[in-house]
Amino acid sequence: MKAFTYERARTPAAAAAAVAGHKGAKFIAGGTNLLDLMKLEIETPTHLVDVQDLGLDRIEETTEGGLRIGTLVSNTALAADKRVRRDYGVLTRAIVAGASGQLRNKATTGGNLLQRTRCPYFYDTNQACNKRKPGSGCAAIGGFSRQLGVVGTSEACIATHPSDMAVALRVLDAAVETVDAQGKTRSVPVGEFHRLPGDTPHLENVLQPGELITAVTLPKPPGGRHVYHKVRDRASYAFALVSVAAVLNEDGSGRVAFGGVAPRPWRVEAADAQLRNGAGAVTRTAFADARPTHENAFKVTLAERTLAAIIQENRA
Amino acid sequence: MKFDTPAGSNPIDAMKVIGQAVDRVDGKLKTTGQAPYAYEHKDVPARPAYGYVIGAGIAKGRVTAMNTAEAKRMPGVLAVVSAENAQPLGKGSMNTAKLLGGPAVDHYHQALAVVVAESFEQARNAANAVRIEYERGNGRFDLAKAKPGAQPLTGSDADTHTGDFEGAFASAAVQLDQTYTTPDQNHAMMEPFATIAWWEDDALSVWTSNQMIAWNKKELAATFKLPPEKVHVRSPFIGGGFGGKLFLRADAVMAALGAKACGRPVKIAMPRPLMLNNATHRPATIQRIRIGTGKDGRITAIGHESWSGDLPGGGPESATQQTKLLYAGANRLTALRLAELDLPEANAMRAPGEAPGLMALEIAIDEVAEKLGMDPVRFRVLNDTQVDPEHPERPFSQRNLVRCLEDGAKRFGWERRQTRPGKMRDGRWLIGMGVAAAFRNNINMTSAARVRLSSDGVVTVETDMTDIGTGSYTIIAQTAAEMMGLPVEKVRVKLGDSSFPASAGSGGQWGANSSTSGVYAACVKLREAAAQRLGMDPATAEFADGEVRAGNRSAALADAAKSGEIVAEETMQWGDLGKKFQQSTFGAHFVEAAVDAYTGETRVRRMLAVCAAGRILNPKTARSQVIGAMTMGVGGALMEELAVDKRFGFFVNHDLAGYEVPVHADIPHQGVVFLDEADDKVSPMKAKGVGELGLCGVGAAVANAVYNATGVRVRDYPLTLDKHLAKLPAIA
């Protein structure tokens, strides 16, 4: 870990200005991801702006009948919220399928969306990694890639976005609200928030330097049955090999997003339309452009079979 | 004392304290955080500085430049020590690769330097500022590729041939010829390698975390070219080892080098991401098993060959060990082959040999039973042997494998198992049951202890035995209490200090039986001395209820020490009973597993182990050993694998996020039953080990249950879902 300076911002705009005005500065929320990466010197911020005093820790109802979730709402509080459990069950289920109780107490909404990949080569600073060190190459391609992405990846990077919560937000058509150093706000749909790696895997989302996430908004409740099915090698406390978030209607229509397979929560709207034709039809569309490695080709089959289990249960 | 004839009746047989489910005597210290672990000791001559170890960034090659200038200028930095400026080191006999590498690099994350600073953060930060340049060499990292060049071994690892294996196998009515693989595995103990080291003149002291104090002392002396009496090793509490802490490791060497360089105590805890490639691991194996039987199900030919790899000068994984002894059969073959690999050093991990050996053998046995159309419990019972099949003149000292299997089958409800796989369902889940035999040899090691009786009637035991979380403190207290006729509260146990008599240490499941036998021997002497002081005949004196009684006289034991403390020291040595009788431990593991018909995820639903391991010294601590081992077995079966990058030669998933071990949610109810045994041919305690037995066979029992559930046979551990997913029943 490199030495750094630290401040606690008082308002969202001040926080944004503090990061924008200081080269090498970063926000820190729960710190559950950032601090780990700093210890390994994968992240080396020179200045940290702590956002915990910004008052962004409430869940409010929006005029559109949805919810606005402050960025500082902990994963635990979000999952436990009565309205979320009643109307957005897929979100609660996704969150509690992730990390551990202790981590979820510290982890925040914005921090969760911005957590970085779990690619093991990204974590080992002896190894080439375009995401960690642009232009250095990608040691994962041709190496141990069982956990890594099968779709949306590139020649430069095949890492996945590891969040469970984000997969549920994607299926719920959530949006990310931000403010920048000038106090300008905007709202970005979750589906457009994370970037695909292309030649620049180190650029992971559309945030501008200093742009602060203030909240995540949910549109009015979609109804339907909410399912999150996370598949992994052990029963708990592991990242997904594949996860499926689904909101299914009684007539078999609905929406579906996949986790553990791509550099962002993976949802293809055209695939949603195939839901009544069965899991195979959905995944053939959603994974039409898949380019798995020899070690992770099973993920495509697994995605199909996991979705099949969900559809089967919905029928029963 | 030499144990060379079967034990007659002795004071242990009273079993007033031994055999009782006594709570851990150190339990409160641990649960209240008062048991200091290696990194936490305050008893050091000066405030320690912090060391941070730098591991090699390549697997094979040379360091061409190491630039430490920037690091040395950083705040708080006291020293940077590498092969360039370290004193010339010797090498202990027990580790294969050098513990301080450079300029030659022998494996990934081999220690190349230590940065010492006032704080941990400063040391870590400066370590990252050391710039190392390498010239990469060509390494061999792929066992399958190296297999054709693997070499046979000598001594106890030499090939064995009995009868005419090839002929008998060729003419067998039923034949199995299959290959199984087990991956590299890591001990993943909770406490990392950790040491505080300091020098006083030319004497070296360490607080460390090590299973074998006497070995550690010897190896430290050899490494630093010191006479052994100049080395003081203490390791009173250990947060798990599983064989990873049998040997001297880089934490202690680098701490001692750092301490020398800065003239202060230096403490080092290995960061987890460095440990997995820096230290030892259980090596991967490729195992070929051939079994031939008659139509009646009797084994006529059994052959087991195993390939593993290690650094030049290293050793094999003796995965064929159990196959020499577990089943009958006139024609036999075992062979070990060792390939040279440039992966990190391979070495012992809990039940070395038998653990991976049984993972393969006990699937093979299941497969043969299926070919025969015979129940796998019955097939094993049919092929039981009461003698060493390679040397039929050698009986087992005691062997109740059949009872373990039959008793276990009854308790587990084995009759509900469907013979045809893939036939039992519970909603989305495919259900199966599996069984495997557990087998692990008993090993006795020389073990000494000192016992003191003081005037307050308290007996203090001193031995360099370690408690790696197993319960050594407790069973040693029970042994001394039983011998001296005292309650456990009247016994104090001091362990893990090289100034105490050298014990067996903790390894190879020899610790419990050997170390308590050493304490037994010392207590026999103490009883004699106490009786003499009290003017009683040592031969007839009885020790009970805090008193010594002979004839119609009785006196408080404490009175014997009225005129001064009595000290007795003795060493238990072993005669040739282990040669005359094969001494082994036995068990049967039963597992019910559920496999998600859609996703292929496996969840273990029930587990039962029935063990026959001689006298059980403390059923509570023994049960803890077995349930912990069963948990480890589930990990080995379903998830544990060090993933080798065959291009760059290292274990990629080198932290506990990537190297998965079971969590609570993976482990169901575990039943453990110990048969009521006492084996008079192994020791005066009549006990054997259980700590490794509990692991042996678990993996195969899980694998057999998974097969019984799915009908898809996977012979490549761990059984992750991708290995059977495509062959599971089609989905709608």
Ligand SMILES: Cc1cc2nc3c(=O)[nH]c(=O)nc-3n(C[C@H](O)[C@H](O)[C@H](O)COP(=O)(O)OP(=O)(O)OC[C@H]3O[C@@H](n4cnc5c(N)ncnc54)[C@H](O)[C@@H]3O)c2cc1C
């Ligand atoms: C052992 C372990 C297991 C885990 N398992 C899972 C799992 O199974 N599933 C899963 O989904 N997650 C898992 N996680 C990840 C966990 O969910 C994230 O670490 C957590 O959500 C991050 O939130 P945080 O508030 O601590 O973020 P921080 O660590 O504080 O920040 C993360 C990043 O977000 C930035 N940031 C934070 N807030 C803002 C903001 N308001 N605006 C702009 N930038 C911001 C920071 O600068 C930083 O770059 C696991 C983590 C650990 C350590």
Ligand code: SF4
């Ligand atoms: S996959 Fe991406 S994160 Fe992983 S090593 Fe390659 S570039 Fe780095």
